[in-house]
Amino acid sequence: MSKITEFFGVNVFNDVVMRERLPKSIYLKLRKTIDEGLPLEAEVAEVVANVMKDWAIEKGATHFTHWFQPMNGRTAGKLESFISPKKDGTAITEFSGKELIKGEPDASSFPNGGLRTTFEARGYTVWDCTSYAFIVEDEGGAVLYIPTAFCSYTGEALDKKTPLLRSMEALSREALRVLRILGNNTSTRVIPMIGAEQEYFLIDKELFKKRKDLLYTGRTLFGAKPPKGQEMEEHYFGSINEKVAAFMKEIDEELWRVGVSARTKHKEVAPNQYEIAPIFTNANIAADQNQIIMEMLLKVANRHGLVCLLNEKPFKGVNGSGKHINFSLMTNDGINLFDPGKTPHDNLQFLLFVSAVIKGVDEYQDLIRVSAATPGNDHRLGASEAPPAIVSIFLGEQLTEIFEQIEKGEIIGIKGREKLETGVITLPVLKKDSTDRNRTSPFAFTGNKFEFRMVPSSASISDAVTILNTILADKLKEIADRLEKASDIDKEAKNVIREIIKNHKRIIFNGDGYSKEWVEEAQRRGLLNLKTAIDAIKYFIDEKNILLFxxxxxxxxxxxxxxxxxxxxxxxxQVLVEAKTMLDIVSKDILPCALKYVKELSKTLKELLSLGIECENEKEFLIKINNLVETIIKNNKKLDDLVKEVEDCGENSYKKAKFIRDNVFSQMEMLREYVDELENYVDRSLWPMPSYGEIMFDGFERK
Known part of the structure; x- marks a missing residue:
């Protein structure tokens, strides 16, 4: 453990490094900017830049990059050298405060949704000093990464970070208003704290190369169900083989070096599925670190002869991958505002903040669903431990009972924590947690935090956290506006809580989110059931949501x-790339293979008949295969026609996306059904790509 602590954060320009290397006056001014949100002075930036450069060069860095997160959900950066040539033919190293603060990537070449035209290219990256710079080392050398925001020439946000930072400020502002009313005069900031669990798949690199669908789309577009999937329930938390263990060891070390506190790692439910999770940190840093985790997973897997798949549903019929966002609110002096304490029924602060969540999630359930709206997630939600598309809140028996008592106006209190008896004398007696954990709930209270389980595994967490922050800020504002006018704060606060529960209890559900009964019950309650991404995305521009932001x-x-x-x-x-990939695979791989098999079967049947052998079963089998091939040809042509029809939808993006969802997407599912059936009958040696069984069970896990 001493070695871990010695190299943890060794490649991070963190507070320890800044305190040691920066002049005290500069360090204190920078800390005020970081901690209190004060403007950054040019003098401070100049000194920090020079010190950061010297530190990075000592670490072997030759280049720096403004590292930002455009709206495609990935990361980007332009590498620039520290080298500056002199007239005498030699060179010096330079890095100014201006270079630290501002960069100028091409803004028109990233997704901008119409904010910029092609000929309006200028954009700016702006140093985010609240997230530490770090050095990444690989075979390409060492590079200094400087976290930045990304905006257009007109100042509009072109990235994921800027709205997140704005939402954090809004949430802190409104939460502090509530705390001041309740008598807290010491806390100066409220920080959303995030712990983001990341699920992913690993597969053998050589098998990956033989699958066009994985190469082009990140998920399998075809694949017959193997004889065995995850039904034996043997993979979850199982022992990790040496190949994967070596990969995980390197992942941990790479992440620890750049200050990412990777804490847990384990096998997930599906074969070849895994999870990694860091320790809680503030939302902005958590978003940056989750991007680092995803990039490291991809890079390190490659070194070990593996490929990491971050797609939400790379394999049909087994668990998909999500990203569980554990969300809490912490004051700068260490108070968790979602901590119920020993007597939650008397904890007015806790009840108010949880009530704000209940009201916010109910009123903005559409926005919550928008934050998880991707085509990959459409395959995942509502199946195999992923929450359903219906947004609801799980509070657990104890907390639900408290709110029910408050609604009735009779706060009796709750039972003490029960003891957990195992029936074994030598095992210690434990106290039960205040709530169980509901695996089917999209938004669950888990003791002193909420867990949002709908987020796609491939997505940035910034969108979801920005939405959560803004919704909660809005509800806290409403509560603060009301309490500030009250003569009796305690009485009015209880009235607020009572009214919220009375008006918004429909969003609370502690049962099985997968059941048909819940779908029917949710409809009776008036809850939205936005089954697909297209159903959800249109709500993003609803007027009430625009006004909220x-x-x-x-x-x-x-x-x-x-x-x-x-x-x-x-x-x-994304869906069009998947559709075109299907067309390519069927036309160039599946059909040639199938026709060759039909030819071989016909030849064999002919030979048997010439010998006078009865071949009724063989003939039926040949007819069945031939009919399947004919059906695949027809459905492949229909998909091709539908893809071409997309252009006829015009420039209206929603109309085009809806046509794809209703026609292309459904046709892809139908084509897959027939191809997967065919795979079950074709000679294994002829099938043009590795099967599910090979990928899941004959790959590295068995070696």
Whole structure:
């Protein structure tokens, strides 16, 4: 453990490094900017830049990059050298405060949703000093990564980070108002704290190369169900083989070096599925670190002869991958506002903040669903431990009972924590947690935090956290506005809680989210059931949602519409790439293989008949295969025609995306059904790509 602590954060320009290397006056001014949100002085930036450069060069860095997160959900950066040539033919190393603060990537070449035209290219990256710079080392050398925001020439946000930072400020502002009313005069900031669990799949690189669908789309578009999947329930938390263990060891070390506190790692439910999770940190840093985790997973897997799949549903019939966002609120002096304490029924602060969540999630369930709206997630939600598309809140028996008592006006209290008796004398007696964990709940209270389980595994967490922050800020504002006018704060606070529960208890559900009964019950309650991404995305530009973001200065109207367009564009492009990949595979691989098999069967049948052998069963089998091939040809042509029809939808992105969802997407599912059936009958040696069984059970897991 001493070695871990010695190299943890060794490649991070963190507070320890800044305190040691920066002049005290500069360090204190920088800390005020980081901690209190004060403007960054040019003098401070100049000194920090020079010190950061010297530190990076000592670590072997030759280049720096403004690392940002455009609206495609990935990361980007332009590498620039520290080298500056001199007239005498030699060179020096330079890095100015201006270079630290501002960069100028091409803004028109990233998704912008209409905010910029092709000829309006200028964009700016702006240093985010609240997220530490870090050095990444690989075979290409060492590079200094400087986290930045990304905006257009007109100042509009073109990235994921800027709205997140705005939402954090809005949430802190409104939460502090509530705390001041309740008598807290010491806390100066409220910080959303995030722990993002990341699920992913690993497969053998050589098998990956033999699957066009995985190469082009990140998921399998075809694949017959193998004799065995996850039904034996043997993979979850199982022992990790040496190949994967070596990969995980390197992942941990790479992440620890750049300050990412990777804490847990384990096998997930599906074969070849795994999870990694860091320790809680503030939302902005958590978003940056989750991007680092995803990039490291891809890079390190490659070194070990593996490929990491971050797609939400790379394999049909087994668990998909999500990203569980554990969400809490912490004051700068260490108070968890979602901590119920020993007597939650008397904890007015806790009850108010949880009530704000209940009201916010109910009123903005459409926005919550929008934050998880991707085509990949459409395959995942509602199946195999993923929550359903219906948004609801799980509170657990104890907390639900408290709110029910408050609604009735009779706060009796709750039972103490029960003891957990195992029936074994030598095992210690444990106290039960205040709530169980509901695996089917999209939004669950888990003791002193909420867990949002709908987020796609491939997505940035920034969108979901920005939405959660803004919704909660809005509800806390309403509570603060009301309490500030009250003569009796305690009485009015209880009235607020009672009214919220009475008016918004429909969003609370502690049962099985997969059951048909819940779908029917949710409909009776008036809850939305936005089954697909296209159903959800249209709500993003609902007027009430636009006003929400404008009210808290998180997104402008034009920024909202740009993101709406980017989401639709992303859906259109992803599904069309998948459809075109299917067409390519069927035309160039599946049909040639199938026709060759039909030819071989016909030849064999002919030979048997010439010998006078009865061949009724063989003939039926040949007819069945031939009919399947004919059906595949017809459905492949229909898919091809539908893909071509997309262009006839015009420039309206929603109309085009809806046509793809209703026609192309459904036709892809139908074509897959026939191809998967065919795979079950064709000679294994002829089938043009590795099967599910080979990928899941004959790959590295068995070696």
């Amino acid at each position: 404008e009210r808290h200065k998180v997104l402008t109207r034009s920024e909202i519409y740009s993101r709406y367009e980017v989401m639709l564009e992303g859906y259109i492009k």
